[in-house]
Amino acid sequence: MKPKVYIAKPIPKEVEELIANYCDYKIWNHEEPIPKEVLLKEVEDVEGLMTPKGIITEEFLAYAPRLKVVSNVAVGYDAFDIEAMKARNVIGTHTPYVLDETVADLAFGLILTSARRLAELDQFVKSGKWRGIEDDFYGQDVHHATLGIIGMGRIGEKIARRAALGFEMNVLYTNRTRKPDLEERYGIKYCETEFLLKNSDFVLVMLPLTDSTYQLIGEKEFSLMRSTAFFINCSRGKVVDEKALIKALQNGIIRGAGLDVFEEEPVEKDNPLLKMDNVVTLPHIGSATAKARFDMAMKAAENLVAGVTGKVPENIVPELKILIEK
Numbered sequence: 001m002k003p004k005v006y007i008a009k010p011i012p013k014e015v016e017e018l019i020a021n022y023c024d025y026k027i028w029n030h031e032e033p034i035p036k037e038v039l040l041k042e043v044e045d046v047e048g049l050m051t052p053k054g055i056i057t058e059e060f061l062a063y064a065p066r067l068k069v070v071s072n073v074a075v076g077y078d079a080f081d082i083e084a085m086k087a088r089n090v091i092g093t094h095t096p097y098v099l100d101e102t103v104a105d106l107a108f109g110l111i112l113t114s115a116r117r118l119a120e121l122d123q124f125v126k127s128g129k130w131r132g133i134e135d136d137f138y139g140q141d142v143h144h145a146t147l148g149i150i151g152m153g154r155i156g157e158k159i160a161r162r163a164a165l166g167f168e169m170n171v172l173y174t175n176r177t178r179k180p181d182l183e184e185r186y187g188i189k190y191c192e193t194e195f196l197l198k199n200s201d202f203v204l205v206m207l208p209l210t211d212s213t214y215q216l217i218g219e220k221e222f223s224l225m226r227s228t229a230f231f232i233n234c235s236r237g238k239v240v241d242e243k244a245l246i247k248a249l250q251n252g253i254i255r256g257a258g259l260d261v262f263e264e265e266p267v268e269k270d271n272p273l274l275k276m277d278n279v280v281t282l283p284h285i286g287s288a289t290a291k292a293r294f295d296m297a298m299k300a301a302e303n304l305v306a307g308v309t310g311k312v313p314e315n316i317v318p319e320l321k322i323l324i325e326k
């Protein structure tokens with residue numbers, strides 16, 4: 001008998017075929033997110049779950065007593081309750097590497113859009129306000145400017161490479177672990193966070209959301225930044241104290257921001273960030289290209305199948321690797 005799994009989002013046909021070869025599966029094939037009560041019912045007797053969000057709590061796990069693996073179709077797994085999963089022996093997997101270059105492209109899009117006011121000026125032209133030769137649309141140069149990257153992981157590295165080799169930027173970084181090989185390869189410089197904040201034209205956060213990164217960037221950090229600097233966040237909204245960011249923007253402490261992520265998503269309609277011309281806002285689309293999303297779905301399916309067929313999935317999240325080492 002094939003193991004039972006549930007797929008909580010629509011997936012490409014080829015990915016579904018792979019799962020069908022090994023599993024007895026059901027799938028949520030609707031555009032709107034699966035309602036919680038439907039998901040809780042569907043996971044009652046499954047051994048595997050593939051999910052775009054992976055909100056896996058103690059309460060959720062109690063509804064899924066046979067669950068062996070949760071395959072997250074994303075690289076960030078902050079919605080996993082790691083301790084609860086450990087306690088119930090449930091492996092969690094994610095989709096690193098296959099989206100790195102795509103997210104790095106988007107991060108650079110945010111840098112360029114913020115610095116050169118692309119979104120604001122697009123609206124200006126489309127709303128018929130362009131009357132002739134204007135000279136007050138100045139932005140800020142990206143080439144040869146200083147980019148400070150907080151979080152030099154898989155994606156941080158791809159952003160650093162674009163910045164250093166493509167735009168000839170001066171790249172500073174902070175990270176839990178120093179990366180001498182990248183320093184040598186791209187000429188990037190490791191420094192203290194305070195130095196990075198004081199000396200960067202663009203401060204870009206590429207950290208996972210964890211207990212130690214929650215609201216890591218707050219009022220103090222914004223106060224150290226240059227008044228001409230831009231803040232770019234393409235990782236998780238909760239890594240930043242959003243109220244402090246709003247205050248910093250309102251009071252001219254920093255020049256602008258480019259945001260793919262927010263404290264609450266979807267972002268609330270009355271969030272002041274949505275009213276600011278100097279803030280570029282995107283609906284969490286870092287990995288949203290057809291190719292990257294296909295590759296993520298395929299990788300997630302491979303992890304799911306491995307987890308329910310007695311193999312070791314390739315991408316178990318680091319904190320849960322202990323479950324297969326037992």
Ligand SMILES: NC(=O)C1=CN([C@@H]2O[C@H](COP(=O)(O)OP(=O)(O)OC[C@H]3O[C@@H](n4cnc5c(N)ncnc54)[C@H](OP(=O)(O)O)[C@@H]3O)[C@@H](O)[C@H]2O)C=CC1
Nearest residue numbers: 076151152153154155175176177207208212234235286287
């Ligand atoms: N907007 C979007 O659509 C997307 C958002 N993301 C988000 O981006 C995050 C990063 O992705 P990825 O690059 O693949 O992840 P990685 O795990 O490769 O990189 C994260 C980096 O952050 C460092 N780090 C972790 N904790 C701390 C800390 N407390 N202080 C300083 N540095 C720290 C790690 O250090 P060390 O090297 O020591 O481990 C690591 O280098 C994801 O977790 C996800 O939340 C990812 C993809 C798309």
Ligand SMILES: O=CC(=O)O
Nearest residue numbers: 073074075076287
């Ligand atoms: O936010 C997206 C991810 O892959 O993590």
